[in-house]
Amino acid sequence: MKFFNAETFLIPPEWQPLARVFAALGDEQRQRILLMFDKGERLNVGQIAGASTLARSTVSHHLKVLHEADVLCSEKVGKEVWFWINRPWLEKTLGNVLDYVRRNC
Amino acid sequence: MKFFNAETFLIPPEWQPLARVFAALGDEQRQRILLMFDKGERLNVGQIAGASTLARSTVSHHLKVLHEADVLCSEKVGKEVWFWINRPWLEKTLGNVLDYVRRNC
DNA sequence: TTGTCATGTTCATGTTTTTCGATATGTTTG
DNA sequence: CAAACATATCGAAAAACATGAACATGACAA
Numbered sequence: 001m002k003f004f005n006a007e008t009f010l011i012p013p014e015w016q017p018l019a020r021v022f023a024a025l026g027d028e029q030r031q032r033i034l035l036m037f038d039k040g041e042r043l044n045v046g047q048i049a050g051a052s053t054l055a056r057s058t059v060s061h062h063l064k065v066l067h068e069a070d071v072l073c074s075e076k077v078g079k080e081v082w083f084w085i086n087r088p089w090l091e092k093t094l095g096n097v098l099d100y101v102r103r104n105c
Numbered sequence: 106m107k108f109f110n111a112e113t114f115l116i117p118p119e120w121q122p123l124a125r126v127f128a129a130l131g132d133e134q135r136q137r138i139l140l141m142f143d144k145g146e147r148l149n150v151g152q153i154a155g156a157s158t159l160a161r162s163t164v165s166h167h168l169k170v171l172h173e174a175d176v177l178c179s180e181k182v183g184k185e186v187w188f189w190i191n192r193p194w195l196e197k198t199l200g201n202v203l204d205y206v207r208r209n210c
Numbered sequence: 211t212t213g214t215c216a217t218g219t220t221c222a223t224g225t226t227t228t229t230c231g232a233t234a235t236g237t238t239t240g
Numbered sequence: 241c242a243a244a245c246a247t248a249t250c251g252a253a254a255a256a257c258a259t260g261a262a263c264a265t266g267a268c269a270a
Contacts, residue, residue, distance in 0.1 A: 001156060002143045011137055019136055026131030029229085031124055032116055038107045039209050045246060051106060055231050060247060062229095079238045079245050087210045094203045101199065104144050105192045134257085150218060163258050165219060184217050184266040 002104075017070065021093050024069035029054065030062050034071070034085065042082040107209075122175065126198050129174035134159060135167050139176070139190065147187040 011019070024030055033048055045063065049056040063083055066072040071090060072083045116124070129135055138153055154164040168188055171177040176195060177188045 001141050001146070001148065001152065011133070011140060015136065015140070019131075019133060022127055022136070023131040026124075026128040027228090028116070028124060031120065031127075035116060035120070036106050037210065041106070043106065046244095047106065056245090057232080057247075058230050064247085076237090076246090081246065085206075085210045087206060090206050090210065091203065094199055094206065098196065098199045098203060101190075101192060101195050105142065105190045105195065132257085151216085160259055161218075162220080162260075166257080169219090181218090186218065 018093055018097065020069040021071060021090075024066050024071055027062070027065075029058075030066055033059070033062055033066070037085050040084070042084045044080045044082050046080075048083075123198055123202065125174040126176060126195075129171050129176055132167070132170075134163075135171055138164070138167055138171070142190050145189070147189045149185045149187050151185075153188075 025034070029052070032052065036048060036051055037043060045056060045060050048063070049059040052059060054062075063072065063074075067074055067083070070086055073086045074081050074083045076082075130139070134157070137157065141153060141156055142148060150161060150165055150168065153168070154161040157164060159167075168177065168179070172179055172188070175191055178191050179186055179188045181187075
């Protein structure tokens with residue numbers, strides 16, 4: 001068994017940002033939102049809410065979760081906030097997990 | 106915007122097994138369990154429960170979730186049930202997502 | 211066989227977290 | 241200021257999580 005620390009078991013700290021990504025992507029509504037984005041596209045809350053069955057405030061909440069997990073970037077322009085996928089981070093994160101699996105599983 | 110279907114938005118069916126993987130990996134305790142496995146190692150419920158702070162029944166539940174997401178394989182030998190990481194599936198799933206990100210994000 | 215112990219799952223319950231919409235508040239534009 | 245857009249907060253409903261007790265099964269010894 002791996003990573004023993006006396007009696008208890010500790011998650012390596014480099015896994016924690018990753019944990020947020022998985023938690024964020026674990027929700028179906030948030031997956032739905034992510035899949036809406038076209039390559040390189042930027043969308044605002046209204047557009048996403050319009051394409052979903054959720055209330056605008058609910059969409060805003062999910063966007064916040066995705067943003068805190070660094071899965072989405074955002075920029076406020078005038079009275080609108082534009083979101084887009086953080087491709088480099090997503091690519092790096094998934095790549096790291098894949099490497100980990102290949103090396104340690 | 107992508108994948109429009111009249112008014113509502115549909116998740117492509119090939120994403121559903123993947124969604125289960127992310128949901129399974131979204132929980133911290135389940136991450137903890139996964140990280141316990143050494144390369145190629147097989148562990149039973151008692152060993153995992155012993156290395157965690159959770160009750161055996163709780164561990165059993167989490168193992169069931171991981172198994173239903175195909176993240177773990179299991180085999181019953183005698184009175185013990187042995188679990189191990191489904192490396193090929195995990196590798197394939199993460200690889201698919203990574204490809205998707207590279208192609209469509 | 212019968213009894214006992216070890217292992218794992220299922221069930222009922224209680225707790226905690228998440229989800230969601232409504233409303234109120236904040237910002238920016240015209 | 242008024243209108244449009246987004247966010248924050250709150251409470252209710254739903255889902256997920258954790259636990260011990262009860263149950264099922266297999267190993268093993270008397």
